[in-house]
Amino acid sequence: MAVPTTDEAYERLRELCFAMPEVTERLSHGSPSFFIREKRVLCSFHPSGHHDEGFTSIWVPAPPGVQEELIEDEPDRFYRPAYVGKSGWVGVRLDRDVDWDEIDGMLREAYRLKAPKTLARQLDTE
Secondary structure (H helix, E strand, C coil): CCCCHHHHHHHHHHHHCCCCCCCEEEECCCCCEEEECCCCEEEEEEEECCCCCCCCEEEEEHHHHHHHHHHHHHCEEEECCCCCCCHCCCCCCCCEEEEEEHHHHHHHHHHHCCCCHHHHHHCCCC
């Protein structure tokens, strides 16, 4: 694990997201965001944090209860993001040592939550 530069974090995130079926990227609310079939948000990337919080992060949806558990266990790495936090999304700081295998697991879980079932099943057959 190592602290990535913003560019390194962005490129690694893109690599992980594009490894999943039918993921696309476009700006949403001023941030690079990744979508499933152009509609369902998989995650968003915040190079300077949301509203210039001052740290690089991603926001990713999580299953019920996971957000609270992550924040309680590691509040220096995980947080409840503005707007989408009330829906269970997790903010992940990328200005710390980053475990990209963990991020990949979180993204894949988010994909399973948000993707149509036919696409989500494709992850289980890889």
